[in-house]
Amino acid sequence: MADPTLFAQIKDPANRADPYPLYARLRGHPVLRQDDDSYLVSSHAAIRALLFDPRISSADLPPAHSPATGNPFKDWILRPIKDEIVTRHRPLIFRDPPDHDALRRIVMTQFTPERVHGMKARTQSLVDELLDRRRGGDAICVVEDLAYPLPVTVICEMLGVPPEDEPTFQGWATQLATALEPDARHDEETQKQTRTTFDAISAYMKDLIKEKRARPVDDMLSGLAAETPAGRMGDFDLIATAILLLVAGHETTVNLIANGMLTLLRHPDELERLRRDPERAPRLIEECLRYEPPVHFRTRKALCDIPVAGTVIPEGAAVALLFAAANRDPDRFTDPDRFDPDRADNQHFGFGGSLHYCLGAPLARIEAEIALVTLARRLKAPRLLDDPPPYRDGASLRGPKTLRVAIDGLV
Amino acid sequence: MTSARIPRADEDARVVVVGASLAGLRGAESLRLAGHRGPLTIVGDEPHLPYDRPPLSKHVIAGEMAPDATTLPHRLDLDAAWRLGAGAAGLDRQARTIVLLDGERLPYDRLLIATGARARPWHDEAEGTLEGVFTLRGRDDAAALRAALAAAPKRVLIVGGGFIGCEVASVCRDLGLPVTLVDPLPAPLAKVLGLAVSGFLRDWIAAAGVEVRSNTGLRSLDGRDGRVVGATLDDGSTIAADVVVVALGAVPNTGWLEGSGLALESGALVCDGHARVRAQDDGLHPEIRAAGDVALWPHPLYDGRMVRLEHWGNAVAQGEYAGRALALGDGDRPAFAGMPEFWSNQFGVTIKLAGLTEGADSLAVVQGSLKDKRFLAVYGRAGRTVAALSVDCARWLPAYAEAIAAKAPFPPIANALDQPSRLGTLDPSWPTPPPEVSARG
Known part of the structure; x- marks a missing residue:
C-alpha cells in the first residue's frame, strides 16, 4: 500500500530542498488516493491525459455551504479564501471554458510577441543595473539582488504601473502568492492578511484602470481596459487579470531564475559552457524548466468519474497534478535525474500544459535567458555559499529564499 | 493460418515499395528503423520526392507556400534506390516482379503497395x-x-x-x-x-x-x-x-494491378487486418502488404467493417505498420487498429474528426455550441460511441478518441467543461443518397 501521507511529506518544509526522492516513490502509484480523498497524479502520461481531459475543471468553485474540514488540502479547494479570490474576482487560472478562453483571447491581444520581445533591451539594462549595485562586493544574493526585483519591474512596466508604486506592489504580490500555497490558506492570520491585501490591490487597480481609460498609453493595462479585437473585459475581470499577471509574473519567474542559477552553480561545467556560448541558453532554460520547475504542482477538480492509469478518480475529487514529478518520469525522459541541456526530447510541464499553459512563458524565457547569460558572463569565480540554500515556504511555487554566491568581483 | 505469416526478412531480402508518397515513405522508414539492411527500391509515378499533401489545398493554392516547400523531411538515410517518374505498369506475383512503365523489371522478396489514390476525373x-x-x-x-x-x-x-x-x-x-x-x-x-x-x-x-x-x-x-x-x-x-x-473525391490507383490476380473492390486493394493483400482466389499474400489510400481493410474497432481511409494519419500509421511487418515478420503482431482521424482548415475554423461517423444513429453536442462555431459533438451507433467531431476545440479530442477506442457507451463523457445546459440527443440526419447524377461517379 502506498503511503497515504506522501503529500503531507511533500508539503513539509523539511523536504523542500529535495522533494525528488518523494516524487520517485509517488510515481510508483501514478494516481494515488490520499487519506482526505484527494488524488495525487505524478506520472507524465497520466498528467498529460488529465490536462487534455474535458472532465477536469480548474474552477473548483466551493459548494454553497462548505464546512471547514480541518484538512489543509481539502480546504485549499473549499475554504473562504478561495471565495474571496475565486468568486469575487476569479482570475482565468481558476476558470473553465468558455469564460476562460474568452478572457485569455483578450489578454493575448495585449500580451503580444511584439510587446514581449520589445522588453529584451530593457531587461538587459535592468539586469546590468541590478548587478552593478553589487559592484565592489565579494558576494551577491541571486534572489534579492536580481531574481526578485527583475520580474516585478518588467511586469510593472509592461502593465503600465507607475514606477513609484512598484515597492508597494512587491509587498502585495508576495502576500498574494503566499495565499496560493495549500497550508497558508489554512492559517487564519494569513487569510486575514490576504483579504486585506486583496482589497488594497483591488482598490489600487480600480483607480489605475480608470486612469488608463482616461489617458490611454501604449501599455497592457491601457490595451486591456479598452475594446480589443477579441472583445471587452468587465471591470472585475480586468482587476483580476491585472492582479494575476502581476503575481504570476514575478512569483514564478523568480524561481525560474534562482533555481536555474542554483542548478548551474551545482554544474559548474554547464555554467562555464554558457559563459563561453550564450547560444546554449534556450535549451538550457528548457532543461531548467524540466529539472527544477518554478511551479511544482497545480490542483484541479474531477467533474465526473475519470478513468486514468488504471484508477478511477471519482466525481468531485480534488486532483493535484505534480508537474515536477512528471518532469523526472523515467518512462518519459532518459536518465531523468541528470541535468542535460542537450537532451533532444524535452516536453516538460515546466509551464503546465493544455488550456492553462503559462501565457507568460515567452516573457519568462526571455527574462531567464538574459539573467542567466548575464550572471554567467559577469560573475567572477562564483561559489555557492549555502548548499542547499534556505527555501521559501511554498511547496508548489518552490524556490530558494536566498541564494548567496561568493564572487571575486563583477566583469 | 500459419501460411499467412511471414518470418523476419532475410538480411539480403529485396524490398520494393510501390508508391512514393506518405504511406510509402513511412513504410520504407520503418522498415529501416526495424533493422532491415537489404536492398530497397522505391517507385513513384511522379518525378518528385515524397511530399506532404495537406498544405496543397490550403497554403499552396493560396500562394502562401511554394509547391516544392511541401517536400517531406528526410528523417533518416533510407539508402534506397529511387525510381521516380516512371510508375508501375504491372505485377507478376508468380515471378515476384514489378514491371515499370519504362519496361524495367524489379524483382522483390517483399513488396509494399502504397500507390494511393488520384482525383476522380470529370466523367466527360x-x-x-x-x-x-x-x-x-x-x-x-x-x-x-x-x-x-x-x-x-x-x-x-x-x-x-x-x-x-x-x-x-x-x-x-x-x-x-x-x-x-x-x-x-x-x-x-x-x-x-x-x-x-x-x-x-x-x-x-x-x-x-x-x-x-x-x-x-x-x-x-x-x-x-x-x-x-x-x-x-x-x-x-x-x-x-x-x-x-x-x-x-478520389479513386484508388490500382489500374496497374488489373490482371495481377489480386482482389480489387471498387478499385481498392482488398487486405486482411494485418495489411496482407488478398488474391482473387481468396488466398493471402503475406509477402505483399498495402497501406494508405489504396487499401481496403477490416477495422477491428468497427466490427471488422471494410474501410478505405484517405487520411494523413492513416497513411503514416498503416505505412509504419506494414513496413515493420515486412522487416520483422508477423510474430504475434496484433491486427492494425489505427484510430481514423483527419482534419480540415476552412473558413477560419479547424475541423477534426476521430472515428467513423458512417451509420451513426445519434448525435450530441457535448461541449461548446454550434452557434459559437466552437463545439465538440459525438456520434453514437447502437448505444456506442463511434466518432467525435471537434470544431475549434481539438484539445479535447484525444479524450473522446480514447472513449471510441474503448467502445464506450454513448454519450461517452457527460458533465464536461463547457457543456451545454441541456445535453440533448439529435438525429445526425444522413442525407438520402441523391439520384444518380452526372457529377457523381
Missing part, C-alpha cells in the same frame, strides 16, 4: 480537359490551380462539397474571388458529418460569401475555343466561370 473527358478545369491531388495540380487563382478569375466554380471542395472555396474567399459551390447533397460535408451539423456549416460557408448551390448536380461543363466558360446545372440553369475545380 472532353469537358474535363478544357483549359481552366482543374482537379487537386498532387503538387503539380496545386501549382497549376495556384497560377489560375492568382490570375484573378471572374468566378471559380467548385464541383463537389466534400473537404477538398470546401477548402478550395475557403481559400478563394480569402483571396477575394467570387465562388460558386455546386453539390448534389443538401449541404456541404453532409455525407461525412450528417445534415444536423453540416446545415450549420452551410450557413457559415454562405456567410463567408460562397454561393452554395445544394441539391443539384451538373449536367455539363461548357467550353468555348477549348476554354471553360461555365457549367450547366441539372435544372438547365447556367453558371459563368473561368476556373472550375472538380472535387469529386
Whole structure:
C-alpha cells in the first residue's frame, strides 16, 4: 500500500530542498488516493491525459455551504479564501471554458510577441543595473539582488504601473502568492492578511484602470481596459487579470531564475559552457524548466468519474497534478535525474500544459535567458555559499529564499 | 493460418515499395528503423520526392507556400534506390516482379503497395480537359490551380462539397474571388458529418460569401475555343466561370494491378487486418502488404467493417505498420487498429474528426455550441460511441478518441467543461443518397 501521507511529506518544509526522492516513490502509484480523498497524479502520461481531459475543471468553485474540514488540502479547494479570490474576482487560472478562453483571447491581444520581445533591451539594462549595485562586493544574493526585483519591474512596466508604486506592489504580490500555497490558506492570520491585501490591490487597480481609460498609453493595462479585437473585459475581470499577471509574473519567474542559477552553480561545467556560448541558453532554460520547475504542482477538480492509469478518480475529487514529478518520469525522459541541456526530447510541464499553459512563458524565457547569460558572463569565480540554500515556504511555487554566491568581483 | 505469416526478412531480402508518397515513405522508414539492411527500391509515378499533401489545398493554392516547400523531411538515410517518374505498369506475383512503365523489371522478396489514390476525373473527358478545369491531388495540380487563382478569375466554380471542395472555396474567399459551390447533397460535408451539423456549416460557408448551390448536380461543363466558360446545372440553369475545380473525391490507383490476380473492390486493394493483400482466389499474400489510400481493410474497432481511409494519419500509421511487418515478420503482431482521424482548415475554423461517423444513429453536442462555431459533438451507433467531431476545440479530442477506442457507451463523457445546459440527443440526419447524377461517379 502506498503511503497515504506522501503529500503531507511533500508539503513539509523539511523536504523542500529535495522533494525528488518523494516524487520517485509517488510515481510508483501514478494516481494515488490520499487519506482526505484527494488524488495525487505524478506520472507524465497520466498528467498529460488529465490536462487534455474535458472532465477536469480548474474552477473548483466551493459548494454553497462548505464546512471547514480541518484538512489543509481539502480546504485549499473549499475554504473562504478561495471565495474571496475565486468568486469575487476569479482570475482565468481558476476558470473553465468558455469564460476562460474568452478572457485569455483578450489578454493575448495585449500580451503580444511584439510587446514581449520589445522588453529584451530593457531587461538587459535592468539586469546590468541590478548587478552593478553589487559592484565592489565579494558576494551577491541571486534572489534579492536580481531574481526578485527583475520580474516585478518588467511586469510593472509592461502593465503600465507607475514606477513609484512598484515597492508597494512587491509587498502585495508576495502576500498574494503566499495565499496560493495549500497550508497558508489554512492559517487564519494569513487569510486575514490576504483579504486585506486583496482589497488594497483591488482598490489600487480600480483607480489605475480608470486612469488608463482616461489617458490611454501604449501599455497592457491601457490595451486591456479598452475594446480589443477579441472583445471587452468587465471591470472585475480586468482587476483580476491585472492582479494575476502581476503575481504570476514575478512569483514564478523568480524561481525560474534562482533555481536555474542554483542548478548551474551545482554544474559548474554547464555554467562555464554558457559563459563561453550564450547560444546554449534556450535549451538550457528548457532543461531548467524540466529539472527544477518554478511551479511544482497545480490542483484541479474531477467533474465526473475519470478513468486514468488504471484508477478511477471519482466525481468531485480534488486532483493535484505534480508537474515536477512528471518532469523526472523515467518512462518519459532518459536518465531523468541528470541535468542535460542537450537532451533532444524535452516536453516538460515546466509551464503546465493544455488550456492553462503559462501565457507568460515567452516573457519568462526571455527574462531567464538574459539573467542567466548575464550572471554567467559577469560573475567572477562564483561559489555557492549555502548548499542547499534556505527555501521559501511554498511547496508548489518552490524556490530558494536566498541564494548567496561568493564572487571575486563583477566583469 | 500459419501460411499467412511471414518470418523476419532475410538480411539480403529485396524490398520494393510501390508508391512514393506518405504511406510509402513511412513504410520504407520503418522498415529501416526495424533493422532491415537489404536492398530497397522505391517507385513513384511522379518525378518528385515524397511530399506532404495537406498544405496543397490550403497554403499552396493560396500562394502562401511554394509547391516544392511541401517536400517531406528526410528523417533518416533510407539508402534506397529511387525510381521516380516512371510508375508501375504491372505485377507478376508468380515471378515476384514489378514491371515499370519504362519496361524495367524489379524483382522483390517483399513488396509494399502504397500507390494511393488520384482525383476522380470529370466523367466527360472532353469537358474535363478544357483549359481552366482543374482537379487537386498532387503538387503539380496545386501549382497549376495556384497560377489560375492568382490570375484573378471572374468566378471559380467548385464541383463537389466534400473537404477538398470546401477548402478550395475557403481559400478563394480569402483571396477575394467570387465562388460558386455546386453539390448534389443538401449541404456541404453532409455525407461525412450528417445534415444536423453540416446545415450549420452551410450557413457559415454562405456567410463567408460562397454561393452554395445544394441539391443539384451538373449536367455539363461548357467550353468555348477549348476554354471553360461555365457549367450547366441539372435544372438547365447556367453558371459563368473561368476556373472550375472538380472535387469529386478520389479513386484508388490500382489500374496497374488489373490482371495481377489480386482482389480489387471498387478499385481498392482488398487486405486482411494485418495489411496482407488478398488474391482473387481468396488466398493471402503475406509477402505483399498495402497501406494508405489504396487499401481496403477490416477495422477491428468497427466490427471488422471494410474501410478505405484517405487520411494523413492513416497513411503514416498503416505505412509504419506494414513496413515493420515486412522487416520483422508477423510474430504475434496484433491486427492494425489505427484510430481514423483527419482534419480540415476552412473558413477560419479547424475541423477534426476521430472515428467513423458512417451509420451513426445519434448525435450530441457535448461541449461548446454550434452557434459559437466552437463545439465538440459525438456520434453514437447502437448505444456506442463511434466518432467525435471537434470544431475549434481539438484539445479535447484525444479524450473522446480514447472513449471510441474503448467502445464506450454513448454519450461517452457527460458533465464536461463547457457543456451545454441541456445535453440533448439529435438525429445526425444522413442525407438520402441523391439520384444518380452526372457529377457523381
